[in-house]
Amino acid sequence: MKKLACLVVVAFAFAMVFSPSAFSARKTIIKIGINAPMTGDIPKVGEGSKYAAMLWLEDIEKAGGLEVGGKKYEVELVIEDNESKAESAVKANTKMITQDDVLAIIGPQSSKQAVPAGEVANKYKTVMISPWSTNPATTLDRPYVFRGCFLDPFQGPVIANFITDEFGFTKAAVLYDVASDYPKGLAEVFKAAWEKKHGAGSVVAYQSFTTKDTDFSSQLTQIVRSGAEVLFTPQYYNEVPLIVRQAKELGWKGPIVGSDSWGSAETVELCGEACYGLYFSSHYAAAGAKGATKAFIDRYTDNYGYIPDDVAALTWDALRLAQQAIQDAGKLTGKIEKDRAAVKDALTNIKNFSGITGNMTFTPEGDPIKCAVIVKINDSGEYEFYKSSCP
C-alpha cells in the first residue's frame, strides 16, 4: 500500500517537473486544419495535399509568422487523416473544430467526404475550403463552405466544346464508373452537353462499369462497334491506363479525352506511351507554366522529387485563400467563434484572387468562377498547356 502511494507520488512529481511547457501561458496561435486522405484508396492525393501545406507553412515560418492587423502570429498546421472514409472525415472535422480550435479547414478532397464534412463545418460555423470537390452539394446552402475548383456542370460543356472545335466530331462514346460519385456526375453532364450540341442520340455508346473493375473489354468492344469517333472517360489514375491500353488493343483508333481526375502524376507513370497525345481538361498545366505557378512547381519538385499534380496546386491555392482571408479579417480577437465569422466574411469578399491555378472570385454559393485548361500529354509524357477555356 505504501509502495503504491509512493509510486503514484513519484510519477506525479516527474510529470510536473518534466512537463516542458508546464505553467506556460496559453497564447493565440493560428491553426489551420488539413483534412486529407493520408491512408485508404487514394493516398497519393493525401500526400500531395500534405506536401503543399508543408511548403506553405515553410513560407509563413520564413516570414516569422502570419501578420494580421500589424501583429505576427505563429501558425500551426493540424493534419488529420480521413482514411478516405466519410465518417472519418466527419470525425476529423469535428475534432479539429472542437478540440484543436482551428481557424479554417482545408479539405477534404473527394466529394464523398467533403459533402458530410461540410455539414459539420457549417454547423460549427468554421470556414472550410475543399480544394478538389466538384459535387455541387458540397457548398450548396452552406455559407461557411467554399471550394477551390470549378464544378462539373462547367467542366462537361468545356470538354464537349473542345472536342467539337478541335476535331469536328459528332459521335461520342462515354465510359464511366457508375459506382463513383464524380465520374458518374461528369459523364451525365458531358452527355447532356454533347447531345445539346449534336442532337439526341449523338452519344452513341454510354457504357458503365463498377469501382475496382479491371477488365473493360466488353464495354470497349461495344464502344468500338458503335462507330463513335471519340471516347470520353472521366476516370481516376488507377483506371485510365487500363482503359487506354485495352481500348487500343481492341482496335480503338480515335482520341480518348479525360477530365481533371487524370491530372495525377501517376497517370502517365502507369500508362506510359499509350497515353501520349491524349487530352484532358484540368485546373492547371505543369509543363510550360510561368510565373508563380512555375515557382511553385519547381519548389515542389526540388523538395519531393516529382511534379505536383492538380490536387497539390489547388491545395496551395486554398491555403493562400485562407491566408488572404485571415489577413483581410483585420485583426484576431482571440475569441475563436468571432474570428471564424470574420474569416468567412473576408473570404466572401475576395475579388479576383490570383492563384497558381487561375484567377478566382467566389459566387454567393462559395464556388469560384475560374477558367479550365485543356492539357495535352506530350511526347515526353509531360502535361502541356494546350488551350484554356473561361466561363
Added chain:
Amino acid sequence: MEIARKFKNMFSTVPMLGWLLGIFTAVLIEYYWGYDYISYYLGLPKIPVLFGTLIMLKDPMMIPGVIGYDLIVYGIPILLIAKASNFFTNPVAAFLEKTPLWLSAMIHLIFFYGVLHLWAGINDYRVLVVKLTLISIILTISINVINGYQGEFSCSHPGFMAIGAYVSSIITLYFFVADKTFGAAVLSPALGPWLFPFALLAGGIAASLGSLLVAIPSFRTRGDYLAIISLAFMFIIKSAIENLNVIGGARGMGGQPDYAPLPIIFIWTMLCIWVVHNFVTSIMGKALNAVRDDEAASESMTVKTRKTKMTAFMFGAFWAGIAGGLFAHVLAYINPGMFSINRLAEILAMVYFGGLNSIIGSIVGAVTINVLGEALRPLELFKWIIIPLILILVMIFRPYGLISFKEINAKRLLRAKHKREQGA
C-alpha cells in the same frame, strides 16, 4: 505481482455503484477545473480529449503532462472516491439488491448515462465518438447473433445496414424535411423526433425482410456457401442503390435531420442489449446454440432448425437495420460506398476481437476497436499495422475472441460487495 494482488484485494469491496460514483467525481473535476486549472498548469493546450492519446502521439513532449492529467483527473479521484465511499455505497447497493432487478438496473443505467453525458458533453468530438461507438455496439451484437450464437459466417451485415439507413432516411426526408429529392415535408417537422423511432423500426423491418432473400436460398447450405451468398447479397444491395438515381445513386443522400442525439442512441443501444440478451437466453436462443453445435442432433430432439435459423437471421438483420438508421442520422449523409467491404471488415474485426457468443464480448470488441481507431489516429499508416497486429495476437491466443461464451449477469454485476464475499 504482489502489488497487483494487493491492489485487487483492496478494491474488491467496491460495488458497481461505488465505481460509478468515482467516475462521476472524476468527470465533475474535469468539468469544473479541467480546462482552467489542471490542464493549464500542466501545459496542455486543452482538456485532452481521449485521455490524451491524441496529443501524446502527436507531440511526445506532452507525455508527462498527459500522464499527470490522467492521474489527477481520473486515476486518483476514481480510486479514492470508490474506496472511500464504500461505507455508504455498499448499503445502498444492498438495498437496491432487494428491489426488483429491473429497477436496480435502471437506476444504475440512468446514473451511468448521466456520467457519460457529462463526460462527453465537455467536447463535441467526444459526443461523436461515443455516438459512433454505441452504434458499433448495436452492430456487433447483432452480427454476434448470426456469427456467434448461430455459428454461421454471414457477410451481408453492411447490406442490412444500408437497407436500414436508406429506408429510415427516405422516411424522415420524405415526411419531415423539405429537400430537393422528395420536395416539401408532408408532415409537420415538429412531429419528426417523435415519429423517428417508427422510421427506425421501418428500417429494421425492411432489413429483416431483405435478410429473407439471403436466408431462403442459402439456409439449405452451411459454412462457406452462406458466406459467399451473403457476400453477394451485400454487393447486390450496394449496386442496386448505386443505380437507383431516385435516392441519389452513387452521389449519396444527405440532409437527414438531426434526430439522433446521444440519449436517443443510448436508449436504443440499451434496448438492443436487453432484447438480444433475452433472445439468446430464451428457449429460442438455446435452440440456436443446439443448431450450431449439431444440426442433425437438434433436429431429432424436436428443434425446428429451419425456423430457428430464419428467426435468428432476421433478428440480427433487424438490429443491423436499426444501427444503419441511427448511423445515417448521425452523419446526415450516406452513400452506397459506405456499406461495402471495408465496413464488413470493420464489423467482423469487432465481433471476432470481442468474442463470439457473448454480448459483453461484443461490447468490449466494439468499444476497443472504435476507441483504438480514434486514439491511434495521429499515427496514420502505422495505425493500420498496429490494429491488425493486435487482432492477429488475439486470434492466436484466444481463437474465439477476448471474452467469448460469457453472458452478462446483471445481478452479480450490481450487487453489494461486503467483506463476507471477499472469499478467503
